Amino acid sequence: MSERLTKTAVVVGGGPVGCLAALSLARRGWKVDVYEARPDLREPASKKNTQLRSINLAISHRGLAAIQVIDPLAAQRFLQTVIPMKGRMIHDANCSLVSQLYDKDGQCINSIDRALLNESLLDQVSSAPNIRVFFKHKVQLVDFDKKTMTVLDVESGTPVSVGFDLCVGADGSYSVIRRQMMKVVRMDFQQEYLRDEYIEFKMPAGRGIAGEPVFLLDPGHLHIWPRHSFMFIALPNQARDKSFTCTLFAPAAVLDGLGDRVIFLSWFKTHFRDAFELIGEDSLVAAWTQNPRSPLICTKVSCRHSGGYVEMAERWKYLQSNPYHHLDRAILLGDAAHSMVPFYGQGLNCGLEDVRVLDTLLGEAQVEATAPAGLAPGTVDGRLAAALARYSESRHDDLIAICDLAMANYLEMRHSVTTPVYIFRKALDKL
Ligand code: FAD
Numbered sequence: 001m002s003e004r005l006t007k008t009a010v011v012v013g014g015g016p017v018g019c020l021a022a023l024s025l026a027r028r029g030w031k032v033d034v035y036e037a038r039p040d041l042r043e044p045a046s047k048k049n050t051q052l053r054s055i056n057l058a059i060s061h062r063g064l065a066a067i068q069v070i071d072p073l074a075a076q077r078f079l080q081t082v083i084p085m086k087g088r089m090i091h092d093a094n095c096s097l098v099s100q101l102y103d104k105d106g107q108c109i110n111s112i113d114r115a116l117l118n119e120s121l122l123d124q125v126s127s128a129p130n131i132r133v134f135f136k137h138k139v140q141l142v143d144f145d146k147k148t149m150t151v152l153d154v155e156s157g158t159p160v161s162v163g164f165d166l167c168v169g170a171d172g173s174y175s176v177i178r179r180q181m182m183k184v185v186r187m188d189f190q191q192e193y194l195r196d197e198y199i200e201f202k203m204p205a206g207r208g209i210a211g212e213p214v215f216l217l218d219p220g221h222l223h224i225w226p227r228h229s230f231m232f233i234a235l236p237n238q239a240r241d242k243s244f245t246c247t248l249f250a251p252a253a254v255l256d257g258l259g260d261r262v263i264f265l266s267w268f269k270t271h272f273r274d275a276f277e278l279i280g281e282d283s284l285v286a287a288w289t290q291n292p293r294s295p296l297i298c299t300k301v302s303c304r305h306s307g308g309y310v311e312m313a314e315r316w317k318y319l320q321s322n323p324y325h326h327l328d329r330a331i332l333l334g335d336a337a338h339s340m341v342p343f344y345g346q347g348l349n350c351g352l353e354d355v356r357v358l359d360t361l362l363g364e365a366q367v368e369a370t371a372p373a374g375l376a377p378g379t380v381d382g383r384l385a386a387a388l389a390r391y392s393e394s395r396h397d398d399l400i401a402i403c404d405l406a407m408a409n410y411l412e413m414r415h416s417v418t419t420p421v422y423i424f425r426k427a428l429d430k431l
Contacts, residue, residue, distance in 0.1 A: 006369060007370060012169050021333055056245045058345035078112065078120065085102075086103075088221060144180075166329060172339070196230070203234060297341075300400060338403055341410060
């Protein structure tokens, strides 16, 4: 009997999706190497750097279920750190509040600290015996025929060549793996910048009767200040901190016009008076002058067909020419495949779901984590290739749809939630 060797999966990107993908493949017996361009975000120096952009996220059942399937213990731990938000709280211009529940049966989305989520997943990855993580290693080039990639050791400046059986591109919106795959796969790609940008603020905790920290707003809601062409939102932070992370979304042209501290404060006070008082002038100015203004981008791989009726033959052609994978050797997951605007709170949830779907398909296809020694790089693992093709086929419509829904939800959040028809419909839902 010929000797069998354990196959190597290289996961590019140590973000939440890359970490969950690494855990999934390791659980299936693969040897996994994770290459992450940035330093380990659990190191104190990195923590300091990420604080300027510490986005908290809304994680929903979709994301939690994916973690639950791959790593039930991690899922349990996350649930202890989340803050359930049962609805959105609309703050109108007169500072009146209206609660709009997400679900009449009490289902919630959950606020979670993004760094905490990524750190916990990295802890799981680092403790798995068959996963190695290489921080400060940036993937530059991939040769899919030879199944090798060039990785830059950022510290020493030395490029190294590493081999793989499967390359998982989980390297985010500006994915290098996607760019490399587009040279060898008939893969369509679409990128759109929104007219809007965002900037983060922090609403500190208040003080209770005994001086203990308390939330200044109800933590059971996602707070929205919809102002039609722009909006401000706030999500509660972990229970012990009791602050809110707030985000201002507005057209770049509007933000450009607020350059001066005085103009900015006056504009902010006019539109978000209650938030102005809760955050305070100093904190507002500090965030406005120090925090980065970031663009919003929507990217879609494999985007030519966006749902609706398509004949089977046509559909097959689309699938042939619009995959997320390449043969048995590469696949794009998470933001690398679909970077959606954040208004539906589903970008990460959907990326985690990508991993769950792939994990299920690898199981169903009985893909093996070993291969006979001495196989030529050109040999295709039929089962793996079929599982990856099935992934592209089954995932396509959902991914395109959720990107479109996310875009549509911006109008809903900044405008439609204030319209009488919407409020009436929500009131009917409660009956
Ligand atoms: P990333 O988190 O971008 O990770 C990619 C990793 O790859 C990074 O660590 C990067 O350093 C590394 N990398 C990149 N290039 C290379 C390379 N060449 N070599 C090695 N490593 C590389 N989603 C939700 O579900 N709910 C929300 O409420 C929500 N809110 C959001 C709010 C805002 C303002 C924004 C901007 C996004 C929000 N999202 C939300 C989306 C969510 O942040 C992303 O979908 C999620 O982070 C994607 O995870 P990822 O692991 O695919 O990519």
